[in-house]
Amino acid sequence: MDVCSHAVRVGEKSGADEVEAVWVKDVTTTVEAELGQISKASKVWREGLRIRVIRDEALGSFFTYQMDKNAVKTAVEKALAAAKASKKDEHWDSLPHPGKYSPVDVWDSTMEEMDPRELTEPVCEMIQSLPDDIAVHAALNRITLLQRACVNSNGIEHEDKGTRGRCGMRAVGKLESGVTPVFNEHQFLRTYNPDPQKIVESIATKVNLFRHSDTASSGKFQVILSPRTLEILLYFTLPEVVDVAVLPHVRFRDVNVAAR
């Protein structure tokens, strides 16, 4: 929060009409397997500061991994330079104002203290449980600790944290000649409770279904879409239409008002 508050002060002093600083820190630990064996363990610290400034209703933004005072000053200067070069958004309203937010509990403290050895167990279980005629292309178990802080010149000061997990694999079935397509199964978690057996069962079912499948033909047919297939179809079509960031900007304020 301190680095965000400092960045907002620097931005205001430097001539920005509005300033927003968002600090992010993610620590991700992953254990991965390739070709049926654990191959790699990794830990990635990603920490940075995003500064957005608005000057004369034009926006500029700068992200930096360096957060000492000099780096923050440089980041503000670059964001202001970007805003100066950018064009005025005649429909710009303002950065958000403080409001009442419901707390969301997405922090699992067991992930904070987890030893990498514990992460290897579900991966080993997955690769050992698959039948011989299914080859693991890649399997992984991953946990991420996320922290966020946001301060803006309208008085918002907020910090939050959460945990995220992912356990899953990609596998192919071996055929007499060649292989099946790749099948994926992943569990996305907020609390640490991976179920490796469920992942293995799902992959094995998909591979076996493919082995007994017929060839599709081209044409118009009646189709039943599963929820997942429908979700993917909508994902690649509708969001672009309803995403305010890509709507024609003449409608931007209307959408903003409607959202409130």
Next chain:
Amino acid sequence: MFETLEKGIDTGEQKGADYVELRAEDVVLTFIGYSDGRVDNLNVKARSGVACRVLYDGTWGLACGMIDNTETLVKEACSLAQAASVTRKEKIKLQEIKTCEDKTTQQYRMPPHEVSFEEKISRLDTLCDLIKDHDKRIKAVSIKYADSHGFKYLLTNEGTKITQEMGHVFNYCWVTGKENGGLTAARDIIGSTEEGFEYFERETEQKIAERVAHRVVLQLEGNPPKKGSFPCVLGPRVVGTLAHEALGHLAEADLTLNSSFNGKLGEKVASDMVNMVDAPIKGTFGASKYDDEGVLMQRVDIIKEGVFSGLLTNREYAHKTGMPLCGSARAESFLYPPLIRMRNTFFDKGDHSNEELFEGINFGYYCKDYRGGQADLNSSFQIGVQEAFEIHKGEIGSPIKDLSISGIATEALFLIEGVGKELGFEEGYCGKGQRAATSSGGPHVRVEKGAILFGGRG
């Protein structure tokens, strides 16, 4: 920089790591999102950090973070590898390399980081106006511009010490057209990892506008395709998509072992006239002197005269498979480990003229440019085509709209019956878990009926 990294190397060796590799970077990236005459966002990112990778007791450990924490990160990488190595039976070994000390530089005339934001935006204004002025049916123009510049540093306990200056310029257009309730879109992607902003003196706004607007108009005026299988001629960009998506990934050694190319080295996998290559070609997206393991980038003949001949490798898989090193290990940034990635993947040229390729086709399709595509490890592919035409009696006919094609690439390879003389390429990004700049292409290729399925409404 290297002074800090050298302390990390010492720490890794003291902890007992067999191999210590420190990969640092200091890069500034600029991104401009632009649509219909306005700047949606103008973001700049200063990316700096270090990836500490160790091979400890035959298992990889990786820790990534701030350069100032290098020694701590190396210790963490050793601990992680030690914890993970317990279950490993076969220890990972690396192919030996001849280490080197080197420093590479970019030969820009207009370094992208020295061009003002104002000039970059002015170029986008001109481009947008030219696209919209091309045809009144063009309703929306979205452009993404990006560039980067910086340095990558690589130091290993084997003696590799390399500094590579790196950068790129990139331009992506997505243009939407509308007529009588019908909506269509086309895209254009160009970029260079070698040239600076001067690249746009060659790839001018006029050229880009003409290309992408023409595609939109053709889609608006096109007929729906017939469904079924037909003889066809594929343009360089469609051939490149097949080379990359449906075949190139099968030749990445970490994927080959679980793909339909497994065990087929030395076997006939295509008609005699097929030669497929992955190489760092000067001037294309994805090429640099060294990869992220410090290996010189070299050409790989994946398919030579129809025979599956080569694999893309990193040091681990070169040792595992016995195939030569080629410099294909690349990481998106210091936050990722290097993976085996394609660079410039293409079908090599043959000896057919364009006239010969179209000759004798009574009815078929000419698929000139693709919109998007995907493929799987069994080499099945689906490609959306954004510029296509009918072929009637050996001549290019009416434009076709909303065409998608699919097939099994390993089967289609045997049905190639003509390969053109002139190469064409397209730049882009590959997303194999990480983003990597790549390019792909080839000559025009003629394919027999039965190789490709055309999905359509007609």
